[in-house]
Amino acid sequence: MNSKYDILIVGGGAAGFFTAINIVERNSKLKVAILERGKEVLSKVRISGGGRCNVTHACFVPNDLVKFYPRGEKELRGPFHQFCSGDTIEWFEKHGVELKIEDDGRMFPTSDSSQTIIDCFFNAAQKLKIDILTNQSVQSLFKGEDYWKVETNVETFSCQKLVMTTGSNPKIWEMLTELGHSIVSAVPSLFTFNIKDKRIKDLMGLSAFANVKVKNTKLEASGPLLITHWGMSGPGILRLSAWGARILADKNYQFVLQVNWLNDLTFEETLEKLKELKLEHSKKAVSKKCPFEFPNRLWESLVLASGISEDTKWADLSKNQLTNLANQLTNGEFQVNGKSTFKEEFVTAGGIDLKEINFKTMESKLHQNLYFAGEILNIDAITGGFNFQNAWTGGFIIAQTIVN
Template structure:
């Protein structure tokens, strides 16, 4: 059995970040990364559509934590020690410049996740970190003061072990065996499947809107994208993250209310429409879009309000005006099921957060066992936040393991 100082289980973002930082903080440590798959860093490769959304341009810890439906309270302390600015600096020190896009997401200037992967691989090589692929962990236990890690291809021992395995049910089972509680995993970032005549044929249209789930205290706003199968975009993904458990409990059958004109309500909208009726009396209602709505969406909502193609404003009845004001500000849609957002499969669930010391990311139940990334019950909305959690946890765990 080969003995190491630190064994990291999981060759993903959190695993590599921990290993590299630990090796730099205390040169000469014998560090091993065990990966069950035939490739390492696979999630890094596909993230951000292959561009790798490294972090998010938010520099206030409290504001940053607001993007974590699970982990908001726990990450506040860690983010005071290592967050966005530190991430940017860390990559800059290794010759990788990041750029910020309009929505705050940060990517390598190269626009390629390979830049990040190559950085991790070359750093691991430079620091003599051993990486073993196709090593699936079967058992984890303690003998005297050593952790024994049994894998499909041999056994290893170390004084300290880090779990950076993401949402891996087998590893959660092992951790349960060590006394940890696991919050059951449910999907977190997903889009809504909706079949509705009002959005049929409008795939590709995007507009800023507010969305509420009826019967729940769940609402969000943001760009809404109409797709071939329903609704997507940041506004929907945010809602799916915050409502991960509630929507799972409803088996993804629920109603949403969309306000296509955020901040507007049916009564105020009715007054606006009456004004239009006076000002545009002879115009066809469907001909020109109002309130800066995409034209095809406007026409679809006009049709849904029982207004015909050739109807002019002057001829609209009270009922038609009221219909239109409701379609614009309180359009109800039935959701039947969900679809995964791109290949980025994020889950809510994992190790119960009360069982982890967030100053060090060490288990409170098992000294010498550390946990970072999505193995914990922490997840975020889309935009680089899940990676920032991995970098922060990896950095603080590395610090604790080498002190």
């Protein structure tokens, strides 16, 4: 059996639905189908943002927005000038979904439920008569003279234009390699660090704004750092893991993390500050009250790690102890042994080499009428709605290209 369509979209996720809806809204005569290998579509949308769906981010300037993408920064500048976060908000509003901005810039539906986004996509797809075909696992792709043939475990489809939105699916990447595309191998991008260290052993749940570096590399990030029972997490760590995805994979996730708990204070500035405190608080016990803006229990732990006992008074600190303490505060070294996946929001770095894509149209430079959107490309971002924004932008541009 051969089912004919004008456009086939492989992958029933965010990018796939957004592309399909935008295509048929522009031209209702086009026959479009979405093929999904699983029995459910939009499953990543459902769990995103803890089930609330972090639709986009309140960063409205394309040149600023691209800075959140460790891979794709240069390539997305043009596309974001065509369809940016502001356009996303407007699109969803037109489709009956209002979004709200949280303090950290993340944007969610006002309903606080990802179901709102799923319903929005389903209703639009139904109204536009887009076929949603589940349990269709693609087995092969074939390019004819002026058509594409897609064979699944169920049947064979043919179409004039083929859109691939399958995320990080190794089987599909393999098929695209056979068509001549190069794949940058996939490595995890957003992950937390496994650290066993007595300085943080009983401090689960404590958070501090810190600067973190990977020793002997240029990798560096700042942001809230959260101490967990397996090590360290939080935005600062996730940012570092995203920018360092390749380097840290090469190190097999064994490396030394340098933490400056005072974020922007240098060792020298901190030492000066400690000397002042020694004069000001001479009669007080060092470990009792943290003079900096981070939790007391963490301060106590770093004081002990500097070889200063619990009841030592400021006046009694030796030069050596002051140096040790300044060092623990601004350059504590922690051995990282392995990583843990961050929630269910598994993001990978890797995918189709960006040099093989025309970012004005999202079309393959190797094959006419073959388009890509979303995480199938070697594009990924930190958390905060940026990966979805890449999906919306790619889908919008494909729709515009195909229908114009």
